[in-house]
Amino acid sequence: MRALVFSDGGPESQAQIDILHKVATRFPDLDVVVAPFDSDDAIDAGILVAPGLVIDGVTLSIGRALSAGRIRRFIEQHKPEDDA
Numbered sequence: 001m002r003a004l005v006f007s008d009g010g011p012e013s014q015a016q017i018d019i020l021h022k023v024a025t026r027f028p029d030l031d032v033v034v035a036p037f038d039s040d041d042a043i044d045a046g047i048l049v050a051p052g053l054v055i056d057g058v059t060l061s062i063g064r065a066l067s068a069g070r071i072r073r074f075i076e077q078h079k080p081e082d083d084a
Contacts, residue, residue, distance in 0.1 A: 001030050001056050001075060006037035008050035013037075016051040016065040023071050030075065 003020050007013035017034055024030040035041060037050035045054050049063035055074060060066055 001027070001079070003030055003032050003071075004041070004045075004054040005032065005034050006039070006042040006045070006047045006050055006052035006054075007034050008037050010050065012065050013051040016053060016061075019065060019068050019071065020053075023068050023075070026072065027075055 003024075005013065005016050005020060007017065017032070020030075020032045024032050037047055037052055042048075042052055045052065045059050047054070047059070047062055051061070051063070051065060052059065053061040053066050053071075055071070056078065058074075058078075060071070060074060
């Protein structure tokens with residue numbers, strides 16, 4: 001799975017990055033990527049305010065950090081069958 005954080009470098013963006021790295025310790029297949037929120041990819045995902053969080057093409061959060069619990073639940077519900 002790929003988690004893409006669109007960051008502006010601010011404290012809320014850093015919080016989202018830190019949360020994702022913590023979640024990634026439980027899900028080793030989670031690839032955390034940080035990108036600038038003013039990129040074309042962010043605009044394509046509908047991210048107009050940082051932080052933005054997209055996991056495997058699904059936009060989960062715009063403008064606020066999503067909790068570790070909500071991210072874990074999403075990953076658990078969307079893991080490929082062979083990883084379940």
